[in-house]
Each structure stands twice: as structure tokens, then as C-alpha cells.
Amino acid sequence: METILFLAHTETDGSLGKPALEALGAAKALSDALAGSPLVVGLFGADVQSAAAAVATCGATKILAVAGADFAASRYATDAAAAEALAKTAGATLVIAAGTSRLLRCLPGVAARLGGRANTHVTGLAAGEGKVTVNRWYYRQRMEGAFTRVQRPWFIVLDPGSQPAWQGAPGHATVETVAVTLPDSAKRTTVAGFREPAADAQTIRPDAALLFVAGAGWTKKQADGQTHVPDAEKLIREFLQLTRASLGSSKSLVDLGGEGQAVLSFLSHLNQIGQTGATPRHPRGLSACCHGEEPHTVGWRFVNERRAISLDPNCGWARGKADVLYVADAFAVMAKVNELLKSAAGA
Amino acid sequence: MSLAYQIVVCGSIVPDPLQTLEPVTGPAGPALKNEMMLPAWLDPWAAHALFEGAHLAKAHPGSKLTLVSLSPKAKLQQVMMTVAQKVPFELVALDGPANGFTDSAETAAALADAIQSLAGRDPARLLVFGGWESASRGAGTTLQVIAERLGIADVFLGVDSLKVAGDGSLEILERVEGGKHQVSRCAGPPAVLGWATGSLPEPKNNPQVGMLNMRGVMPALQKAKPVKIAAEGMAFASVNVPKQLRETRIVKDASPEQIAAEIVQWIKS
Numbered sequence: 213m214e215t216i217l218f219l220a221h222t223e224t225d226g227s228l229g230k231p232a233l234e235a236l237g238a239a240k241a242l243s244d245a246l247a248g249s250p251l252v253v254g255l256f257g258a259d260v261q262s263a264a265a266a267v268a269t270c271g272a273t274k275i276l277a278v279a280g281a282d283f284a285a286s287r288y289a290t291d292a293a294a295a296e297a298l299a300k301t302a303g304a305t306l307v308i309a310a311g312t313s314r315l316l317r318c319l320p321g322v323a324a325r326l327g328g329r330a331n332t333h334v335t336g337l338a339a340g341e342g343k344v345t346v347n348r349w350y351y352r353q354r355m356e357g358a359f360t361r362v363q364r365p366w367f368i369v370l371d372p373g374s375q376p377a378w379q380g381a382p383g384h385a386t387v388e389t390v391a392v393t394l395p396d397s398a399k400r401t402t403v404a405g406f407r408e409p410a411a412d413a414q415t416i417r418p419d420a421a422l423l424f425v426a427g428a429g430w431t432k433k434q435a436d437g438q439t440h441v442p443d444a445e446k447l448i449r450e451f452l453q454l455t456r457a458s459l460g461s462s463k464s465l466v467d468l469g470g471e472g473q474a475v476l477s478f479l480s481h482l483n484q485i486g487q488t489g490a491t492p493r494h495p496r497g498l499s500a501c502c503h504g505e506e507p508h509t510v511g512w513r514f515v516n517e518r519r520a521i522s523l524d525p526n527c528g529w530a531r532g533k534a535d536v537l538y539v540a541d542a543f544a545v546m547a548k549v550n551e552l553l554k555s556a557a558g559a
Numbered sequence: 560m561s562l563a564y565q566i567v568v569c570g571s572i573v574p575d576p577l578q579t580l581e582p583v584t585g586p587a588g589p590a591l592k593n594e595m596m597l598p599a600w601l602d603p604w605a606a607h608a609l610f611e612g613a614h615l616a617k618a619h620p621g622s623k624l625t626l627v628s629l630s631p632k633a634k635l636q637q638v639m640m641t642v643a644q645k646v647p648f649e650l651v652a653l654d655g656p657a658n659g660f661t662d663s664a665e666t667a668a669a670l671a672d673a674i675q676s677l678a679g680r681d682p683a684r685l686l687v688f689g690g691w692e693s694a695s696r697g698a699g700t701t702l703q704v705i706a707e708r709l710g711i712a713d714v715f716l717g718v719d720s721l722k723v724a725g726d727g728s729l730e731i732l733e734r735v736e737g738g739k740h741q742v743s744r745c746a747g748p749p750a751v752l753g754w755a756t757g758s759l760p761e762p763k764n765n766p767q768v769g770m771l772n773m774r775g776v777m778p779a780l781q782k783a784k785p786v787k788i789a790a791e792g793m794a795f796a797s798v799n800v801p802k803q804l805r806e807t808r809i810v811k812d813a814s815p816e817q818i819a820a821e822i823v824q825w826i827k828s
Contacts, residue, residue: 288714289714313734319703320698320699321714324707350798355801358797359796398712400713400746403743405741405742407739408738408739416738418737483738488603532804536807537807537808537810538822540813540818548816549823
């Protein structure tokens with residue numbers, strides 16, 4: 213028997229994000245699968261009332277909250293204090309949370325503080341014979357392990373996009389407030405805001421249906437013996453505007469900037485996918501001018517449907533990894549794709 | 560206000576990512592096949608942390624950069640042949656396993672103990688750096704546990720920039736969702752920073768730096784303290800390399816118009 217705490221922070225508008233609802237779905241399923249294991253909801257943020265109402269019908273035995281202005285911003289010391297108080301008050305043995313940047317930062321520390329353990333980037337969660345088994349990836353998504361552990365509390369932090377989201381009607385929530393007294397040392401850091409590209413220049417869209425992966429081939433000499441980086445930039449930017457796709461990039465393309473070569477101006481290390489980048493989850497992925505063997509292809513490990521454009525029919529990035537490989541000049545194809553998308557948008 | 564920092568970078572080694580990795584089950588649980596034979600690198604994000612640490616130390620005279628590494632010392636010695644040529648640092652070596660299946664809590668405990676044992680440790684000047692995730696375990700959990708064990712209340716993860724303001728406070732940019740950076744201001748050390756890519760290119764090899772470093776590296780390796788790291792309390796049911804070979808349909812000899820039409824139809828379906 214376990215006591216399962218679903219732990220989440222509110223978003224700036226007071227709601228719960230999709231990753232949180234996915235974690236709630238997993239926590240609820242675990243509670244149902246482990247006989248006699250109650251589900252407790254623990255929320256923290258500036259104001260948790262609307263978030264509590266949104267999950268009021270999830271079957272939790274109680275809803276605990278740490279709320280106040282000090283808990284509005286994402287800050288290790290205050291987030292950890294809130295999570296610690298909620299886990300202690302709930303008497304949690306299992307804590308299920310979403311792998312948001314905020315929780316990934318604080319929960320491993322909280323687990324250590326409580327004498328427990330944390331496992332992050334969990335992609336699968338199952339209960340059988342009274343045991344909880346989690347799945348996660350190792351060596352940058354190159355091998356998958358499944359394991360159990362005996363330490364409690366066990367903080368299980370789920371990768372966003374790996375679980376179905378909990379769905380249920382909102383209801384009336386009775387929230388038990390948990391008081392947290394913060395020492396001055398918890399406020400040595402202040403959050404000054406966020407820095408991001410202008411809205412029309414933002415190319416990372418985690419919720420996009422399509423991931424477009426640009427490879428270093430875009431900056432190489434083309435059939436006429438010349439590079440065409442400005443043309444590549446125009447084509448890609450136009451495609452992203454027309455499809456609202458998210459942009460991923462190979463490391464080699466991003467690194468070219470640091471080596472003084474002409475690169476796509478809107479790319480940064482944040483776009484990088486693969487061994488030393490992200491492994492985003494999107495329903496579809498289209499790559500163009502990407503090359504490389506197995507280690508580099510982990511960047512689209514979690515993309516369901518994959519298509520690639522490459523001049524090399526034996527390209528290790530695509531062959532055996534993509535569903536369709538178009539052996540063609542990406543410049544010519546993407547120009548036509550954009551034409552069709554524009555005419556469809558105008559129709 | 561210029562402060563001389565004590566910058567401690569925690570970083571281990573990982574197999575060259577171009578190598579074929581195959582899991583095997585050993586007496587202590589999962590491991591990599593021929594692990595000791597695989598060429599190794601300093602963990603990529605830890606390497607960024609080391610370069611950022613060196614940059615900060617150079618900008619603040621009197622600062623000291625220490626690399627604390629928990630790795631099999633024979634492999635660490637090989638890796639140091641290259642890394643030691645990059646930037647000046649002092650090495651504290653711990654001899655133990657570095658594979659991804661070990662438990663980060665145990666690794667963190669050993670690293671925290673090593674940091675606590677550093678001569679002249681001064682929390683008012685201490686900045687603990689590391690990669691925000693390793694390329695082996697890929698968990699991003701070690702640094703927070705170190706922070707808890709050292710009593711450090713300010714932790715940052717996915718750091719791409721650190722600037723020291725005139726009053727000694729730290730402006731830190733951390734990666735958050737949606738391609739944004741959160742901007743935080745921390746009063747100053749002590750703090751723990753898990754670096755993402757940062758903004759510095761990899762320094763070129765400098766044999767003079769290498770020679771200076773190796774004077775300390777070899778003795779550090781010789782007196783590397785053995786550390787028992789396992790995965791106490793964890794029981795692996797399986798570790799597998801996924802079979803994800805897809806039946807790729809290869810479209811040759813189609814015109815750009817035909818391919819474009821198919822792609823657009825697929826995107827819109």
C-alpha cells in the first residue's frame with residue numbers, strides 16, 4: 213500500500229498545464245492499480261483555487277496546497293520548501309509529478325531532503341503484484357531500462373507527452389492549506405522575468421503538430437558550387453510561418469555559428485536535438501539535409517511519423533529511421549511545398 | 560566588487576557517442592558491454608560547465624577552478640590527456656563507476672563529501688558547477704542532491720549564461736519551456752549551477768596548459784579515493800536497446816512538385 217501524491221505547480225494564469233494533467237492521469241491510474249493506495253493532490257503557486265477546482269473530481273482523498281506570492285515564481289528554494297511541506301503533510305510514499313523545468317529543478321533536492329529518491333524523465337509507469345515499475349531511457353535515449361526501487365518517498369517525474377492527460381469535469385474543491393515559513397535564505401534569488409525571441413521569431417513550439425529538422429546540408433555548396441544560406445533561411449522561415457511547425461536542428465548546424473561559418477540566423481543551441489540536445493515529442497517530423505548514423509538520430513526518437521528529404525538514398529539518418537525518404541534537392545522541394553501551402557492558405 | 564571564486568565543477572566521463580552501446584547484466588546490475596574498452600570523453604554538458612568555470616575564473620583574479628570527477632581512474636586518466644590541455648584546473652579524482660545505471664543519490668553523496676573536504680572551502684565564494692544532465696544517466700538529479708548536502712539554497716538548472724553584476728550578484732539565464740530563458744538574480748555565492756550549452760566554444764588544446772595541469776592531475780589520479788557506488792534499493796527488470804528499424808519507403812525519381820504535393824497532403828492529413 214502506498215500513499216500517492218500528485219504534485220504540481222500552477223501556471224502564471226493559475227491553471228494546470230498539460231504536463232501536470234498527464235502526471236495526474238498517471239497518478240490516478242497508479243492509485244487505481246494499487247489496492248488501498250489513496251491519491252492526494254498537492255498544489256503550489258500564487259493562487260491554487262482554480263487549479264484545485266479543475267481537478268476536484270479526480271478522486272483524490274484530499275487536496276493540499278501551499279499558496280502565496282512567494283510561491284508564484286519558479287525558484288529552487290521556495291519550490292523545494294513547498295514540495296517538501298506537501299509531501300510531508302500527505303505522508304507520501306510515491307510522488308508523481310510532471311517533468312517541467314520547475315519541478316525537474318527542485319524535486320531531486322526535495323527527495324534527498326526527505327531521505328527518498330527521485331527518478332526523472334520517466335516515460336512509463338506500471339503497477340503489478342503490488343510493485344511499481346518505471347521505465348526511462350539511458351545514454352541519451354539509446355537504451356531503455358525498467359526498474360523498481362525500495363526507497364520512499366520515491367519521486368517519479370514524468371516526461372511531458374509520455375502519458376495521456378487526465379480528463380474530468382471541474383468541481384468544488386475543498387483545499388487544505390499547508391503553512392510554510394520561509395527563511396530569508398530562501399529569498400536570495402529573485403526572478404526578473406523571461407527572455408525569448410520576438411513572437412514571430414520564436415521557432416521552438418513544443419505543442420506543434422510538426423517538427424521540422426534542419427541539417428547542416430542547408431549551408432553546404434549546392435549543385436552550382438555555391439552556398440545559398442540566405443535562400444535556405446528564407447525557405448525554412450517561410451515554412452515555419454506557414455505550418456507553425458517547431459524547428460529542430462542538428463548539432464553540426466548549430467556549431468557552425470561558433471566556427472564563424474554562415475548559419476541560419478534564427479538557430480540557437482535551444483533548437484538542437486539529438487545527443488546533446490532535446491528529444492522533443494511531436495506527432496510528425498520532417499527533416500531536410502540531415503545526415504548521420506544512430507547516435508545522431510535519437511533527436512527524433514519520440515517523433516511518431518517521420519519523413520526525410522535527402523540527396524543520399526543511403527543516409528543513415530533516414531534509412532530505417534524514417535517512414536519515407538525523398539531523394540531530392542531540399543531547396544527545390546521546400547520551395548514547392550511553400551508555394552502549395554501559400555496557395556492553400558489563400559484559397 | 561570583484562570576488563575571487565572557488566569554482567568546483569562536477570563532471571564524469573561518458574563513452575564516445577559514436578560507439579555502439581550494448582547493455583549487459585553484471586553482478587552489480589546493468590552495465591555496458593566492454594565498458595572499459597570504449598573510448599571515453601568528459602561528459603559534454605560537464606565540459607561546458609568546465610569551460611564556463613574557467614572563463615569566470617579568468618575574469619576574476621584569484622579564483623580557483625577545481626574539477627571533481629567520479630570515474631574509473633584508468634579511463635579518467637585517458638580523458639585527462641585531452642581535457643587537461645583545454646583550461647587550467649585542479650583535479651580531485653574519485654575512483655568509482657560512472658555508468659548510467661548507478662544511482663545519482665550515491666554519486667552526489669560522494670561528490671558532496673569530496674567538495675566538503677576541499678582545503679580552504681569558503682561557502683561565501685563557492686560556486687558548484689556541473690552539466691544539467693549527464694549523457695549517461697541523463698537524469699539531471701545529482702547537483703540538487705549535492706546542494707542539499709552542502710546546505711546551498713540556490714540551485715539553477717539548464718544554465719546558458721552567468722553574469723556577475725557590479726554588486727557581486729549573479730544574473731543567471733536558465734532554459735525553461737518553449738525556447739525561453741528565465742532570468743534570475745541571485746545575491747551571490749554559494750550557488751549550484753547545472754549548465755546547458757552555455758555560450759563559449761570549446762577551447763583549443765594548449766600544450767602549455769596541459770603540462771601545467773598534468774603536474775597536478777597525475778598525483779590526483781594516484782591518490783584517487785575508491786568509492787563504492789551501486790544502485791542500492793533499485794532492481795532492474797530489463798535494459799534493452801530498442802529495435803526501431805522502420806520500413807523506409809524510398810522515393811526516387813519523383814519531381815520536386817510531386818514530392819511537395821505528397822508532403823503537403825501528409826502535413827494536412
